[in-house]
Amino acid sequence: MVNPGKRSGRPRAGEERLSREAILTAALRIVDDEGIDALTMRRLAATLQVNPMSLYHHLPNKSAVLAGLAELVFADLTPAEAAVSAEAAVPAEAAVMSWQEQLKESARAYRNGLRAHPNLALQVLADTSAVSGVVVATMEPFYRALDQAGLSPREIFEAANTLIDFIHGFSLGEASVRAETFELAPDLIARVNELPPGKAPTLTRIVGELGETGLAYDFDSGFESGLATVTAGIAARQR
Amino acid sequence: MVNPGKRSGRPRAGEERLSREAILTAALRIVDDEGIDALTMRRLAATLQVNPMSLYHHLPNKSAVLAGLAELVFADLTPAEAAVSAEAAVPAEAAVMSWQEQLKESARAYRNGLRAHPNLALQVLADTSAVSGVVVATMEPFYRALDQAGLSPREIFEAANTLIDFIHGFSLGEASVRAETFELAPDLIARVNELPPGKAPTLTRIVGELGETGLAYDFDSGFESGLATVTAGIAARQR
DNA sequence: ACCTGAACACCGTTCAAGT
DNA sequence: ACCTGAACACCGTTCAAGT
Numbered sequence: 246m247v248n249p250g251k252r253s254g255r256p257r258a259g260e261e262r263l264s265r266e267a268i269l270t271a272a273l274r275i276v277d278d279e280g281i282d283a284l285t286m287r288r289l290a291a292t293l294q295v296n297p298m299s300l301y302h303h304l305p306n307k308s309a310v311l312a313g314l315a316e317l318v319f320a321d322l323t324p325a326e327a328a329v330s331a332e333a334a335v336p337a338e339a340a341v342m343s344w345q346e347q348l349k350e351s352a353r354a355y356r357n358g359l360r361a362h363p364n365l366a367l368q369v370l371a372d373t374s375a376v377s378g379v380v381v382a383t384m385e386p387f388y389r390a391l392d393q394a395g396l397s398p399r400e401i402f403e404a405a406n407t408l409i410d411f412i413h414g415f416s417l418g419e420a421s422v423r424a425e426t427f428e429l430a431p432d433l434i435a436r437v438n439e440l441p442p443g444k445a446p447t448l449t450r451i452v453g454e455l456g457e458t459g460l461a462y463d464f465d466s467g468f469e470s471g472l473a474t475v476t477a478g479i480a481a482r483q484r
Numbered sequence: 485m486v487n488p489g490k491r492s493g494r495p496r497a498g499e500e501r502l503s504r505e506a507i508l509t510a511a512l513r514i515v516d517d518e519g520i521d522a523l524t525m526r527r528l529a530a531t532l533q534v535n536p537m538s539l540y541h542h543l544p545n546k547s548a549v550l551a552g553l554a555e556l557v558f559a560d561l562t563p564a565e566a567a568v569s570a571e572a573a574v575p576a577e578a579a580v581m582s583w584q585e586q587l588k589e590s591a592r593a594y595r596n597g598l599r600a601h602p603n604l605a606l607q608v609l610a611d612t613s614a615v616s617g618v619v620v621a622t623m624e625p626f627y628r629a630l631d632q633a634g635l636s637p638r639e640i641f642e643a644a645n646t647l648i649d650f651i652h653g654f655s656l657g658e659a660s661v662r663a664e665t666f667e668l669a670p671d672l673i674a675r676v677n678e679l680p681p682g683k684a685p686t687l688t689r690i691v692g693e694l695g696e697t698g699l700a701y702d703f704d705s706g707f708e709s710g711l712a713t714v715t716a717g718i719a720a721r722q723r
Numbered sequence: 724a725c726c727t728g729a730a731c732a733c734c735g736t737t738c739a740a741g742t
Numbered sequence: 743a744c745c746t747g748a749a750c751a752c753c754g755t756t757c758a759a760g761t
Binding site for chain 2: 752753754755
């Protein structure tokens with residue numbers, strides 16, 4: 246008679262049962278609202294008004310929950326047109342975009358997908374496991390754009406990896422800042438000024454000159470700059 | 485009389501005392517040998533033959549231990565010549581290297597530094613906090629090479645960020661594989677073959693063609709490829 | 724000043740028992 | 743089949759007490 250909120254035994258008829266999907270949805274909510282550390286099996290069970298052990302009937306352990314969340318994020322990240330049948334997939338505007346612009350658009354979408362759940366980004370980037378088929382489907386737009394650039398299969402493969410690595414590294418920094426920790430770029434100036442003189446002379450000089458012209462760093466322009474560089478590098482190697 | 489290995493009270497004269505450095509060294513050993521999950525305050529104290537609470541006199545909490553480890557890794561990563569005085573720092577061979585080759589060499593050294601402690605890579609990349617001055621000193625070789633390329637301060641800043649983001653993303657994938665999880669590139673072929681047909685047509689076709697020519701992926705060549713692309717991109721934007 | 728012991732408020736997970 | 747209660751073997755950390 247204690248714990249009136251807790252059901253016991255089999256659920257009442259017509260009541261929604263516990264399911265892998267319901268568990269993952271609740272877990273994602275906790276992570277989005279309170280961060281990754283707030284996600285514990287006991288806490289998760291409590292929000293579902295269920296015994297902690299009930300979860301283990303739908304997911305084998307906690308790391309399966311985390312892997313499931315990573316999968317959810319990548320599922321959202323898979324572009325809508327990929328779900329449509331093969332041929333009619335390319336939207337009208339895509340036809341008039343250069344392959345460079347297509348590649349950049351794909352990269353922006355990928356980054357935005359990772360930003361949708363900042364508290365989970367680290368987990369997703371680290372644990373690219375479990376992601377099953379979902380994560381590879383995510384790479385389709387990159388391959389499509391690079392295919393139009395007339396690269397060889399090997400070159401497409403390597404160019405896609407390079408671009409994705411850049412996005413991952415960038416997103417890592419971006420996620421770290423959101424997680425209230427330090428990041429290389431924005432705090433750079435302050436840090437450099439604290440360095441012992443002579444420790445990094447070129448860095449000190451360049452950053453000093455940057456400061457004079459008034460450096461306004463933001464992630465969006467940083468991303469665009471990197472994207473332009475990587476794309477130009479791919480184009481340069483193509484010729 | 486129980487726990488004969490445990491000292492109690494003040495340490496005997498002449499015996500080495502507990503210190504922040506001794507704690508971090510022991511912690512790094514545990515992480516290198518048994519992985520990041522094996523590092524607990526209690527376990528750490530046990531290997532130091534000390535009460536768990538003794539650690540808290542030298543480090544405020546566990547995350548300070550992890551931050552300290554990240555700092556250790558970056559300290560090893562700082563190039564030796566940076567410690568020398570400013571002017572005479574550049575070694576003889578550097579003078580004959582092109583800025584591109586200097587940049588690539590710096591990138592290789594940075595990657596190798598991150599690989600030195602694979603079990604810690606994720607922590608280091610995620611928690612770039614705490615790294616204090618150590619991490620920014622790490623960027624000096626990149627700035628030195630880019631400065632020789634004749635870029636503007638702003639361009640140097642952005643190019644360095646882009647290259648470092650690429651290395652971080654690449655190292656993340658590399659570390660994940662060592663941590664026995666899945667990574668995008670090597671397992672790609674197997675994964676693609678399991679995709680529902682029509683889900684990612686270009687990807688499927690390209691990877692299929694890759695398989696025919698016999699794809700042998702390894703991280704070293706993947707890194708070199710990405711490095712060449714990013715460097716070419718920087719050079720292309722320079723002109 | 725530095726170290727310790729006991730205690731608090733948590734964890735993830737196993738296992739046997741309920742309906 | 744699905745859910746539960748109690749229990750096990752851990753955690754990080756606070757606090758008061760020892761030397």
